[in-house]
Amino acid sequence: QVQLVESGGGSVQAGGSLRLSCEASGFPYSRNQMAWFRQVPGKEREGVVCADTDEFRPIYADSVKGRFTVSHDKSKNALYLQMTSLTPQDTGMYYCAAIEAIWACRLDVGAYAFWGQGTQVTVSS
Secondary structure, three states: OOEEEEEOOEEEEOOOOEEEEEEEEOOOOOOEEEEEEEEOOOOOOEEEEEEEOOOOOOEEOOOOOOOEEEEEEOOOOEEEEEEOOOOHHHOEEEEEEEEEOOOOOOOOHHHOOEEOOOEEEEEEO
16 A cells, blocks of 8 residues: 655745655555645645656756755655745645656646645745
8 A cells, every 4th residue: 555654844934944755655666756746725736846766857847946856765765855945835735646657757636646645834924
């Protein structure tokens, strides 16, 4: 059974930083894609970054390029999101997602089969 457990959310002031973690277990596949999405109430879930965990070439949303950095620890099967220069527009519930790596990763909610429970990020001005 695939499990994704996020942690690291919290409240920060604008300009601050946070590091999110996603610990994955139970993957039945030998190669996976993992991603971070975020959502605020009343809006659609949007992709932040995705990457193949073997050929690690992240694809970032334009809104976070240059501010967010994703990394992966194969030994722990963990995905991390270092977020810097946070703005109130980055506020939301952040979700980790995963799927077997069959094609290039996409920042598309429908492309992912497995989801974590989310971790809240709140950025105040």
